[in-house]
Structure formats: C-alpha cells, structure tokens
Amino acid sequence: MADPAINEYGIAIRRLYKIFGPKAAELVSLVEGGMSKAELNEKHGHVLGLRDINISMPAGGIQVIMGLSGSGKSTLIRHINRLIDPTSGEVIVGGEDVVKMSPDQLREFRRHKTAMVFQKFALLPHRNVLENTVYGLEVQGVARAKQVETATYWLERVGLKGFEQKYPNQLSGGMQQRVGLARALTNDAPILLMDEAFSALDPLIRVDMQTILLDLQKDIRKTIVFITHDLDEALRLGDQIAILRDGEMVQQGTGQDIVMHPADDYISSFVEHVNRGKVIRVGTLMTRGPADADLPQLPEGTLLDEAARRIIASGQERFAVTDAEGRPLGTIDMAAITRGMFTTHAA
Amino acid sequence: MDWFYNFPHMSDSSLRDLRKVIDDGFREFTRAWGGTFETIFEPLRQFLIHSERLMLATPWPVMLALVAAIAWFASRSWKIVIGAVITLLLIGWFDMWEDTMRTVSMIFVCTVVAIALGIPIGILMARSNRMQSVMNPILDVMQTMPSFVYLIPVVMLLGIGRVPGVIAVVIYAIPPMIRLTNLGIRLVDKDVLEAADAFGSSSWQKLKNVQMPLALPTIMAGINQTIMMALAMVVIASMIGVQGLGQPVLRAINNQYFTMGMFNGLAIVGIAIIFDRVSQAYGRRLQKHLEIVHG
Numbered sequence: 001m002a003d004p005a006i007n008e009y010g011i012a013i014r015r016l017y018k019i020f021g022p023k024a025a026e027l028v029s030l031v032e033g034g035m036s037k038a039e040l041n042e043k044h045g046h047v048l049g050l051r052d053i054n055i056s057m058p059a060g061g062i063q064v065i066m067g068l069s070g071s072g073k074s075t076l077i078r079h080i081n082r083l084i085d086p087t088s089g090e091v092i093v094g095g096e097d098v099v100k101m102s103p104d105q106l107r108e109f110r111r112h113k114t115a116m117v118f119q120k121f122a123l124l125p126h127r128n129v130l131e132n133t134v135y136g137l138e139v140q141g142v143a144r145a146k147q148v149e150t151a152t153y154w155l156e157r158v159g160l161k162g163f164e165q166k167y168p169n170q171l172s173g174g175m176q177q178r179v180g181l182a183r184a185l186t187n188d189a190p191i192l193l194m195d196e197a198f199s200a201l202d203p204l205i206r207v208d209m210q211t212i213l214l215d216l217q218k219d220i221r222k223t224i225v226f227i228t229h230d231l232d233e234a235l236r237l238g239d240q241i242a243i244l245r246d247g248e249m250v251q252q253g254t255g256q257d258i259v260m261h262p263a264d265d266y267i268s269s270f271v272e273h274v275n276r277g278k279v280i281r282v283g284t285l286m287t288r289g290p291a292d293a294d295l296p297q298l299p300e301g302t303l304l305d306e307a308a309r310r311i312i313a314s315g316q317e318r319f320a321v322t323d324a325e326g327r328p329l330g331t332i333d334m335a336a337i338t339r340g341m342f343t344t345h346a347a
Numbered sequence: 348m349d350w351f352y353n354f355p356h357m358s359d360s361s362l363r364d365l366r367k368v369i370d371d372g373f374r375e376f377t378r379a380w381g382g383t384f385e386t387i388f389e390p391l392r393q394f395l396i397h398s399e400r401l402m403l404a405t406p407w408p409v410m411l412a413l414v415a416a417i418a419w420f421a422s423r424s425w426k427i428v429i430g431a432v433i434t435l436l437l438i439g440w441f442d443m444w445e446d447t448m449r450t451v452s453m454i455f456v457c458t459v460v461a462i463a464l465g466i467p468i469g470i471l472m473a474r475s476n477r478m479q480s481v482m483n484p485i486l487d488v489m490q491t492m493p494s495f496v497y498l499i500p501v502v503m504l505l506g507i508g509r510v511p512g513v514i515a516v517v518i519y520a521i522p523p524m525i526r527l528t529n530l531g532i533r534l535v536d537k538d539v540l541e542a543a544d545a546f547g548s549s550s551w552q553k554l555k556n557v558q559m560p561l562a563l564p565t566i567m568a569g570i571n572q573t574i575m576m577a578l579a580m581v582v583i584a585s586m587i588g589v590q591g592l593g594q595p596v597l598r599a600i601n602n603q604y605f606t607m608g609m610f611n612g613l614a615i616v617g618i619a620i621i622f623d624r625v626s627q628a629y630g631r632r633l634q635k636h637l638e639i640v641h642g
Contacts, residue, residue, distance in 0.1 A: 083541060110544070
C-alpha cells in the first residue's frame with residue numbers, strides 16, 4: 001500500500017500575486033509596478049497577501065515554507081489546492097495549471113492529487129477515528145471494504161491501532177493530529193499539504209510527529225509542502241526551505257544554504273540561534289583535494305555534531321571526507337568543524 | 348391647526364372603497380381558486396385523517412407502551428419514561444384520552460410538515476445571504492402577526508376544519524425550525540468545512556457529512572421549539588374546527604366551566620412536558636461524542 005511508484009507531481013508556482021479585497025483584480029498591476037504593501041493598504045484599503053511568488057518544489061521531496069505569522073505562508077499553501085484563488089499567477093501541479101481548472105476539475109484534483117493536514121486538526125467531531133480516516137475515500141466513492149482496509153493500514157502506521165472507535169474529543173492533541181495525518185495518507189494522493197501541522201503540539205510530541213513523518217516519507221515519497229514558523233522544524237524536515245516575509249519570498253535553498261549564507265539581516269537574526277552542528281554537513285566545509293589513504297573516513301553527509309564526536313573519539317586530527325561510494329573528496333579537521341559550528345556569518 | 352391635533356388621514360369613503368376592493372378581490376380569488384387549493388391540500392387532509400384514525404383505533408395499552416418505548420429509546424432515562432406513563436395514565440383516568448390522542452395526532456402532523464418545510468428553507472437561508480435577508484422579515488411577520496388575522500383568509504379559502512387548522516399552526520410554529528436550522532448550519536466550524544473542501548467534497552457531501560450532522564443539536568432545539576409552539580396553538584386552532592383538547596377549553600371559556608378548562612389545560616401542559624423532555628434528552632444524546640473529553 002505504501003506505493004513506491006515514482007512521484008511525478010512536482011509543484012511550480014509562477015508570478016503568484018494575492019491581494020485581499022473587492023477590487024483586487026484592478027490593483028494587481030499597481031503592485032506589479034512596485035507599490036508597497038503599506039501604500040496599497042493606505043491608498044486603496046486592500047491587503048497584499050502575496051507578491052510575485054516563484055518557487056518550484058521537486059516531486060517526492062519535502063518543501064518547507066517558513067515565515068512568521070502574517071507572512072502569507074498559510075495563504076500560499078492554500079493556493080496549491082486553490083482553497084484560496086490567486087489574484088494572478090500560475091500554480092502548475094503535474095503539468096496542469098490549478099488556477100485554470102473548472103469547479104469539477106478542481107474537485108477531482110483535490111480528491112485524487114492532494115491531501116491536507118491542518119493546524120487545528122479539523123476532524124469531524126461526530127465521527128470516530130476510523131470514520132474520520134476514511135473521509136477522503138468516502139468522498140471519492142471508493143467501496144466501503146477498501147476504505148476500511150486502507151484506513152486501518154494507515155492508522156496502524158501512525159500508531160493509532162486500537163483507537164479506531166474513539167471520538168476525536170477523547171484523544172490528546174498529538175493523537176488527534178495523527179488521525180489528521182492518517183486521514184491525509186489514506187487519501188493516497190501524491191501531494192501532501194501540511195499547514196502548520198505540528199505547531200499546536202507540545203515540543204516533545206512535535207519532535208515525535210516529525211520523526212513519524214520522516215520515517216513515513218522514506219516509503220511514501222510524496223511531494224510534501226510543510227508550513228511552519230519554527231526554524232528548527234524547518235531545518236529538520238525540509239529538503240528545501242523557502243522563507244516568506246510580508247508576502248514576499250526572501251530566500252530559498254537547502255537548510256545549509258540558509259544557515260551558512262543568510263540573504264539578509266532578517267534571516268540572520270533567525271539563523272543566529274540555530275544549532276549549526278545539527279544542520280551543516282562535513283561535505284560543505286571540507287577542503288577539496290586528495291586525501292591520504294590512511295586517514296579515517298567520514299561520509300560527506302555527516303553532520304558537524306556527529307563528525308566532531310567521531311574525531312574526538314578517534315584522537316585523530318584530520319579525517320577524509322568521502323562520497324556515497326567511499327571515494328575520497330577532500331579532508332576536514334577539527335578547526336574547520338569548530339569554525340563551522342560557531343561562526344555566525346560564513347566568510 | 349386642526350391637522351396638528353388630529354392626524355390627517357384618508358377620507359372615510361376612500362378607506363372604505365379600498366377595503367371593499369381588497370375584500371372583493373380576495374373573495375373573487377377564493378371563489379375561483381378555493382377548489383384548487385382544496386385539491387392541493389387533499390393529501391394533507393388524508394394524512395391528518397389517517398394519523399388520527401390510527402391513534403384512536405390503537406387500544407390505549409398499546410399506545411401507552413409505544414409512548415414509553417419511544418421515550419426510552421430517545422432519552423434512555425427511566426425518570427422520563429415513568430413520568431410520561433404516569434402523565435398519560437392520569438389523562439386517561441380523567442377521561443381525556445380521546446381528545447389527547449386527537450391533539451397528539453395533530454401536533455405530530457404539524458411537526459412533520461414544519462420539519463419537511465422548515466429544514467430545506469433553513470438550509471437555503473444558510474447558503475445565501477440574500478435568501479436570509481428576504482426570509483427574516485417574513486419570519487418576523489409570521490411570529491408576531493396575531494394568528495386570528497391569518498386565520499381569516501385561510502378559513503375563507505379552505506373553510507372550517509382540520510386543514511386550515513394545521514396551516515395556521517404551521518405558520519405560527521415553523522419560524523424557530525427555520526431560524527435554528529439556518530443558525531446551526533452557519534455556526535459550523537469553518538476549519539472543518541475547509542477540511543471537507545480540501546478533500547474535494549461536493550456541496551451535497553458537505554451538507555450531508557459535515558453541516559447537517561454538526562448542526563443537528565441546534566436543529567433538534569428548533570424541533571423542540573416548534574412542538575411547544577404548536578401545542579400553544581391548540582386552543583386557537585379549535586376555534587376553526589380542529590378537534591382535540593382545545594375544544595373543551597373553548598367550551599369552558601364560553602360557559603365558565605372552571606374545572607373543565609383546568610383539566611384540559613393541564614392535559615395540554617402534560618403532553619407538552621412529555622414532548623419537551625423526550626426531545627431534549629434525545630438532542631443531548633446526539634451530542635454525546637462531545638461529552639467525553641480527553642483529560
């Protein structure tokens with residue numbers, strides 16, 4: 001059931017603008033011409049939600065969209081399944097523009113291509129866990145036996161076996177969100193949209209849920225769009241991270257990119273408190289070049305934390321950094337690792 | 348300064364003419380269309396007659412057992428079941444069984460009609476703000492217009508009897524049904540609706556799976572209110588020939604029979620309390636999933 005078929009549903013968002021207010025369509029050209037959010041609000045009483053968003057999310061990867069509240073991240077994710085209509089722009093999913101779909105096409109698209117997990121869980125309070133989990137399949141009109149079979153499988157995968165007959169009110173927040181996750185996974189859509197899915201949970205349970213998600217992702221290989229305001233969560237989950245501020249894209253890249261080369265002071269201030277040893281990998285800091293064959297080896301994907309621990313334990317000064325096949329790429333020493341862990345701005 | 352102390356008004360003759368034109372017009376209308384309306388309402392009349400015949404033909408112990416069973420399945424409370432049975436036994440002992448059955452039958456029909464009309468109208472109101480702004484003043488009129496006023500045209504159209512009685516009762520009792528259906532649907536959690544949308548629910552699926560079930564407790568409160576208001580109309584309905592507990596009360600008013608009025612009045616109160624407790628307990632049971640809360 002965990003279908004390892006190749007996921008072809010990448011998402012590309014192009015020149016996306018969203019203005020909230022009755023005359024949005026007329027005002028979009030002004031915003032394209034460079035009018036600021038404050039000016040738009042002052043002169044026309046309209047709120048700029050998103051400005052010129054361009055992003056492509058690779059199929060089968062986790063794209064994190066990060067920002068503080070009011071940055072437009074929840075608005076952005078709702079454009080992917082068009083719970084919010086854009087003022088202008090394109091949202092291409094699997095080669096099709098979601099913005100141009102008719103209501104019927106959109107409904108089919110939501111049924112089969114996307115599934116969503118919500119910050120406030122949004123479970124049906126009058127249905128028990130099993131009935132909540134089958135919802136997506138029920139709406140699709142799948143046979144009941146198949147609904148139950150699929151839902152039971154996913155409930156077990158998220159650790160809710162034995163809770164099928166409970167009502168959402170009887171469960172803790174963490175367990176309710178597992179139901180939300182199982183409901184989304186049961187839909188078996190290639191795209192999983194997660195809107196601050198773990199933000200309402202306690203820190204420990206949040207880390208738990210992140211682990212569950214990462215474990216599942218190894219099997220399911222879905223295109224996951226994950227919204228969060230928490231940089232640690234973003235760095236832990238994201239294959240790619242995009243940072244939004246005031247409806248504008250400030251920086252896109254991998255976690256390492258963002259930590260090592262923050263685009264501006266705003267992002268620097270975010271990144272300052274990050275545990276860099278858990279984000280940066282030795283491959284990024286190594287000195288490229290030949291390595292002596294007798295040096296102990298570290299794979300290039302090793303995190304600095306782990307590398308430091310290994311170096312200290314081994315008593316050696318230098319390590320060879322190797323690629324996935326074990327070929328040496330370069331070398332790294334304790335000094336470089338320490339620098340990497342404690343410099344705020346990469347030179 | 349005469350206009351200052353006496354409100355200037357239409358001349359008496361033009362006022363009289365106006366009334367005459369409207370009255371004549373309506374009389375024309377009733378003469379031309381009365382038969383048609385009777386045909387339209389014939390199914391309703393049949394429903395009334397059959398429901399009443401069924402209740403009267405059923406032997407009283409069977410009826411009593413039936414009421415007790417319904418009370419039990421709706422409320423799961425022995426207190427309510429015993430209360431209902433004792434009330435009905437007392438009603439029977441004081442020789443009001445037949446009238447009570449007639450009244451219960453009429454209330455039953457009125458409630459069914461009010462639900463059948465009220466829920467769809469309430470749903471339409473919840474879906475469109477324009478519909479809501481049209482319906483609200485109509486409902487205000489229905490609730491505040493003295494019922495005698497709309498009895499006049501109803502009786503002119505359909506004569507004296509059960510059907511006009513039911514129409515009058517439904518007009519009076521349906522507004523809470525409509526209002527609370529509308530309110531219940533509008534109060535459904537936006538987050539849950541968004542989730543239903545995100546999974547691609549059609550608007551029918553949303554109504555069936557999300558809005559109606561979540562609005563149901565509010566709708567049940569509407570049904571309860573409708574039953575109570577229908578019972579309040581029993582005496583007025585008896586003035587246009589509806590049989591039941593209302594008629595003895597009416598006779599008691601005309602002849603100043605204090606005890607007779609009191610007994611029948613108390614019988615109405617008795618069945619009102621049975622209906623109320625049973626339907627409220629049922630409404631609470633529908634929300635049971637909300638009660639057991641994670642610690």
